[in-house]
Structures are given as C-alpha cells and as structure tokens.
Amino acid sequence: MAVLDVLVVGGGPAGSTCARFLAKAGARVGVVDRARFPRVKLCSGWLSTPIWDVLEMSPNDYPGGRWEWRMCHVRYAGEGRAIPCRGWFIRGFEFDDFLLRRSGADLHLGVAVGDIVRDGDGLWSVAGLRCRHLVGAGGTHCPVARLWAPARPMGPVGVQEHEFRADPVAIARTRLGRDGEPELLLHDDLSGYSWNVPKTDWLNVGTGTADPKEVRNAWQSARANFLAAGHLPANTEAELDAMKGYSYYLYHPEHLRGATRVDPDGRGGAYLIGDSLGLAQPLTAEGILPAVLSGRLLAEAIAAGAPTSYPTRLAAHPVLADYQRVFRLREIASSLRRRKARSSAVAPRSPANSFLTRTSRHALSAGFAWMFSGARFPAPRLFDIALDGADWWLARSSESRAPGGVA
Ligand SMILES: Cc1cc2nc3c(=O)[nH]c(=O)nc-3n(C[C@H](O)[C@H](O)[C@H](O)COP(=O)(O)OP(=O)(O)OC[C@H]3O[C@@H](n4cnc5c(N)ncnc54)[C@H](O)[C@@H]3O)c2cc1C
Numbered sequence: 001m002a003v004l005d006v007l008v009v010g011g012g013p014a015g016s017t018c019a020r021f022l023a024k025a026g027a028r029v030g031v032v033d034r035a036r037f038p039r040v041k042l043c044s045g046w047l048s049t050p051i052w053d054v055l056e057m058s059p060n061d062y063p064g065g066r067w068e069w070r071m072c073h074v075r076y077a078g079e080g081r082a083i084p085c086r087g088w089f090i091r092g093f094e095f096d097d098f099l100l101r102r103s104g105a106d107l108h109l110g111v112a113v114g115d116i117v118r119d120g121d122g123l124w125s126v127a128g129l130r131c132r133h134l135v136g137a138g139g140t141h142c143p144v145a146r147l148w149a150p151a152r153p154m155g156p157v158g159v160q161e162h163e164f165r166a167d168p169v170a171i172a173r174t175r176l177g178r179d180g181e182p183e184l185l186l187h188d189d190l191s192g193y194s195w196n197v198p199k200t201d202w203l204n205v206g207t208g209t210a211d212p213k214e215v216r217n218a219w220q221s222a223r224a225n226f227l228a229a230g231h232l233p234a235n236t237e238a239e240l241d242a243m244k245g246y247s248y249y250l251y252h253p254e255h256l257r258g259a260t261r262v263d264p265d266g267r268g269g270a271y272l273i274g275d276s277l278g279l280a281q282p283l284t285a286e287g288i289l290p291a292v293l294s295g296r297l298l299a300e301a302i303a304a305g306a307p308t309s310y311p312t313r314l315a316a317h318p319v320l321a322d323y324q325r326v327f328r329l330r331e332i333a334s335s336l337r338r339r340k341a342r343s344s345a346v347a348p349r350s351p352a353n354s355f356l357t358r359t360s361r362h363a364l365s366a367g368f369a370w371m372f373s374g375a376r377f378p379a380p381r382l383f384d385i386a387l388d389g390a391d392w393w394l395a396r397s398s399e400s401r402a403p404g405g406v407a
Contacts, residue, residue, distance in 0.1 A: 003123060004030045006302060007131035008105070009113050009144050012041060013288050014274025015137030016099040017055065018295030023104035025303035031105045032127050034112035042161050042246045043092030044197060044204045046182065048286060048374025050319060051088075054293050055099075064094035067180025067199055072369035075225075076186040081365045082177065085373035089180055089197055089204075091163070099292075113143045122268055132268035133302055137295065140248045142276030150258020152278065156247035157192075157285055158212025160219045161204065162239060168201040170233035183231060185222050186368060193368075194222030196231055203232070205240065208285050212247050219243060249278030250285060251323045259311040269307055273298050279320075282327040284371050293319055322377055328387045335394055 006022050008015040011033035022029045033039075052059055059066060067089040074081050100107065108127065116134070117125040124134040136144025140156065175198040176183045183196040192209030205226070207219040223240055226232045232240070249255070255278040262269030273279075274291030281290065294314055301310040314320055377383050 001128075001130055002028070004028050004106075004129060004131040006030075006133040006135060007032065007124065007126055007129055008135040008137050009033075009126065010137035010139060010142060010274075010276070011035075011037065011100045011103075011107070011109070012096055012137060012139060012274060012291065013099055014276070014291035014295040015135065016096070016103045016105075016295070017292040018135055018137060018273055018299045019105035020099070020103040021296050021299030022303060025299065027303065029105045030108060030129055030131070031100065031103065032108040032111050032113055032129065033100075034110065036110045037100055038093045038097035041092050041096060042159065042244055043288070044161055044163070044195060044206055045090045045092045045095065045199075046197070046286070046288075046372070047088040047090060047095075048289055048372065049086060050374050051289050051292060054289070054296055059088060062090070062095075062098065064098055065091050065199065069178070069181045071177050071181050072372055073176045073181060073183040074186065074365040074369050075184070076365050077188060077361055079361060079365075080176075081362065083366050083369035085369050085375065087182075087373045089182070089199055091199070091202070095288075113138070116143060116147060122263060124268070124270070133307065134268075134270040135298065136270065136272040136276045137274050137291075139275040140246070142272065144270055145258075145272050145276045147270060148258065148261050150272065150277070151254055152249060153252055153254050154250070156212060156249045156278075157208055157210055157280075158215035158245065158247050159206060159208040159285070160215050160243040160245045161206030162243045163199075163202055163204040164236070164239040164242070165201055166203050166233050166236055166239070171198045171201065171203060174231055174233050176229075176231055182372070183226075184368065184372070185225055186365070187218060187222075190364075192218055194218065194225075196226050203236070203239075205232070206243070212245075215245065248275045248280060248285075248287060250280045250282045251290065251320070251327060252278065252282075253315075253324060253327065255279065256311045256315055259314065260308060262308050271298050271302075271307065271310060279323075281323055281371065282330050284368070286372075286374075289319065289374065290323070293317060318376060318380075321380065325377055325380065325383055325387065326371070328391070332387065332390045332394065 005027040006029045008031045011031045123130045136142045185194040194207040197204040209215045273294040279290035280287040297313045298310045
C-alpha cells in the first residue's frame with residue numbers, strides 16, 4: 001500500500017484548504033470524509049473579507065451562489081441600526097464542495113474513520129490508508145482530536161439554523177434591506193445573537209447562544225421578534241419549526257496547546273485544524289475563516305519541513321492575534337458585568353446617563369457589524385496597551401476588595 005505524506009480526516013473548509021496547499025507544494029495527500037459531497041453542513045454561509053486572500057482567490061472566481069453585502073442591519077435593545085460594512089454569503093454545501101473538488105487531493109468519500117493506529121514504523125493507519133502526517137479536520141467530534149483530547153477550558157456554543165427555499169417576491173417584500181444583507185438581532189443579555197439572511201429565493205435563519213441549553217428558547221424569541229417586525233414571509237411556519245442544532249468551540253488561547261502531537265524525532269505527527277481545534281471567533285462565532293486559515297498555515301508548516309512551527313504560526317497570524325484581543329475584551333467585559341451584578345448601586349437616570357447608554361449601544365452594534373465583516377483592529381498595539389491597563393486595574397481593584405487587601 002502506497003504511503004501518503006499526509007492524510008486529512010474531514011473534507012470541510014479546514015481539511016480541503018490544508019489538502020490544497022499541501023498538494024500545491026508537491027505532497028502526496030489524501031482526504032477521507034464519512035460524507036459524500038456535496039453534503040449538508042449546518043452553516044449560514046457568511047464569509048468575512050479576509051477569506052479570499054487566505055484562499056488565494058477573488059470572489060469573482062467562485063462559481064457558486066454568492067451574495068455580497070455592504071450593509072449590516074443590527075438590532076439591539078429594541079433599537080435598529082444600519083451599519084455600512086462589507087462581506088459575503090454563500091451556500092455552505094456548495095462552497096465546501098467547491099473547495100474540496102479543487103483541492104487536488106485523493107478523495108475517499110463516504111468513509112467513516114473509526115480506529116486510528118500507529119505502527120512500528122511510526123506510520124498512521126486510518127481507514128485502510130497509511131500516512132506520515134495525520135491531520136484532524138473532522139469538526140467538533142473529530143476522531144483525531146479524541147486521540148489526545150485537548151483541554152477545553154470552556155464549553156461549546158449552541159447553534160440552531162435552517163436554510164430553506166421561499167417565494168423570492170415574498171422575501172423581497174419582507175426583508176429589511178437589500179438581497180443578501182444580514183439582519184442581526186443581538187440578544188438583550190448579549191449571550192448570543194440571531195440572524196435572518198435573504199439569499200434571493202432562499203432564507204437562512206438561526207440563533208447562537210453561549211450556553212447551548214438556551215438556544216431553543218432564544219430561537220423562539222428571535223422568531224417571534226422577526227415575525228412581529230414583518231421580516232419573514234407568511235406561510236413559512238413549517239420551515240421555521242424545522243431548525244437543526246449543532247455545537248462548536250470558540251477560540252481560547254489554551255486550545256493552541258493541543259494543536260500538534262509531533263514525534264520527538266520529527267518523522268511525523270498529528271495535528272488539529274478548524275473546529276476540531278476550537279478556533280471560531282470569540283464573539284461572532286465565525287468558523288470558516290479560522291478553519292481555512294489554520295488549514296493553510298499547517299500545510300505551509302509541513303511543506304517547510306517544520307510542522308512543530310504550526311501553533312506559533314497560528315498564534316502570530318494577524319487574524320488569530322485579533323481573536324486573542326477579542327477574547328481578552330470578552331473576558332474583561334464579563335468581569336465588569338459580574339462586578340456590576342454584585343454591586344447594589346443603581347445608576348441614577350439623567351440626560352448624561354441616557355446619552356452614555358445610547359452611545360454604548362451604538363458602539364456595540366457598530367462593533368459587532370464591524371467584526372462580522374472581518375475588519376482588523378485599527379490600532380492593535382494601542383488596543384493591547386488598553387487591554388493590559390484594564391487587566392491591571394481589574395486585578396488591583398479585586399485585590400483591594402479581597403479580605404485583608406489594601407483599601
Ligand atoms: C448553524 C451553524 C451556522 C454557522 N454559520 C457560520 C457562518 O455563517 N460563517 C462561518 O464562518 N461559520 C459558521 N459556522 C461555523 C462553521 O460552519 C464551522 O466553523 C466550519 O464549518 C468549520 O469547518 P471545519 O472544516 O473545521 O469542520 P466541518 O465543516 O464540520 O467539517 C468536518 C468534516 O469532517 C467529517 N467527519 C467528521 N467526523 C468524521 C469521521 N469520523 N470520519 C470521517 N469524516 C468525518 C464531516 O463529515 C465533515 O465533512 C456555523 C456553524 C453552525 C453550527
């Protein structure tokens with residue numbers, strides 16, 4: 001049996017991108033997936049701007065259905081705002097199939113990976129195939145990730161979604177903006193958001209929550225909200241009942257520690273990319289961009305003969321460096337919210353407070369839309385300094401509150 005340089009388990013966006021860059025570098029690479037493509041993968045199909053550079057293609061080169069948007073409609077705390085920014089929607093099953101077919105790898109589809117064995121020569125044996133390097137790209141329940149069960153400091157997020165055909169005239173009449181423009185509903189407690197995306201004669205609706213147990217109720221309340229606003233066509237009730245759920249992990253810096261398991265002698269190893277590693281954006285839960293990015297960075301590390309450099313390359317990439325900033329920001333915001341909940345003081349109603357509330361709601365909506373479009377932090381170094389300052393202040397003020405602390 002011929003030995004592959006690399007076998008990728010999972011042909012989603014992470015696996016197919018990794019395979020493509022490896023094949024381009026001249027490696028013998030195979031992809032095994034239990035599904036036959038095109039396959040349904042729950043995904044609303046939103047792509048942020050940096051993805052095309054990572055894939056080394058222009059949006060115009062993509063032959064499938066594509067909706068470019070330049071306005072994001074965000075509703076939060078009962079107030080709606082139209083925020084100019086830019087991104088794309090595609091249909092997930094078409095896009096994944098396109099990426100996999102163009103990868104140039106040997107495809108083994110309809111083959112579920114069960115046992116994974118390492119033989120005496122240091123080669124991996126998987127589903128009748130042998131390889132030196134094994135890449136886990138099997139999503140949340142990836143069989144390769146199970147080999148060394150990387151630590152997950154936080155639970156997964158829960159998502160419910162459905163994409164269905166509907167009358168294009170009715171969609172055009174009820175949608176909030178133009179075709180392809182997303183309507184996002186930020187949940188009042190900021191523990192998740194819901195979306196309603198018109199794609200000409202298709203609608204994609206869904207909800208994601210930080211706590212998977214809350215996702216069903218959150219969807220019911222979002223559905224009532226969209227219907228009350230008249231933003232969903234009539235006679236779609238049966239479709240709106242047909243939501244399907246899934247869960248996956250957001251980026252956490254600890255996840256990067258589980259990215260590789262490389263032989264001390266450097267002969268081969270195993271690696272995780274995309275959802276199998278848990279890389280989705282810490283606030284928006286965007287997963288396709290980090291999936292393709294991690295696939296590409298791993299391929300480049302293996303092709304350079306330096307697979308152990310993969311986690312460092314990942315952490316140093318500007319997209320992941322921004323995820324780290326968003327992660328820290330989220331932690332600081334949670335810490336402040338916990339303090340506010342503990343304090344019994346209620347802010348007095350005053351024109352200044354109302355102004356601050358309106359301004360912070362606007363900043364929040366604009367910031368979310370901006371992240372949704374994949375924009376980079378404008379002044380990352382300054383932002384890091386501000387985050388360090390906030391961390392320092394939080395640590396100091398909790399010391400002074402602790403019993404025996406300095407008042
Ligand atoms: C409802 C929902 C909506 C989302 N919407 C968006 C969005 O709009 N934009 C965005 O950026 N992200 C979105 N995400 C996240 C995004 O879909 C994922 O982060 C992304 O698909 C991850 O890609 P991946 O290649 O790592 O894994 P996947 O796309 O999950 O691919 C994994 C592949 O591995 C295969 N596999 C699994 N186990 C085995 C096995 N034992 N043997 C063989 N093959 C196996 C599967 O069949 C699958 O094809 C959404 C997620 C959900 C749940």
